[in-house]
Amino acid sequence: MTVPKAYWITTYRSISDDKKVAAYAELAGPALRAAGGTFLARGVAAHAFESGVRERTTLIEFDSVDAALAAHETPAYQEALRALGDGADRDLRIIEATP
Secondary structure (H helix, E strand, O other): OOOOOEEEEEEEEEEOOHHHHHHHHHHHHHHHHHOOOEEEEEEEOOOOOOOOOOOEEEEEEEOOHHHHHHHHHOHHHHHHHHHHOOOEEEEEEEEEOOO
């Protein structure tokens, strides 16, 4: 049985401290890549439709939901979250790919 890939999707509802977001990004990127994540897209949406909002979004692929969850709990990623602190209001979701 093949385990479906998982996608980690983060949207930034608002950013209150660009320096904290930059510090987070500097730590989070290497931490998530070391945990098996592959960055597929990041940036502000090119277009938003229906009730969509043009906000900063990151899409990262993992081999499984378990791998994505494990990446979130690594000491390196937790350090990135501490660096971010209250610098942004975000929505982070992990979804399983459709088989």
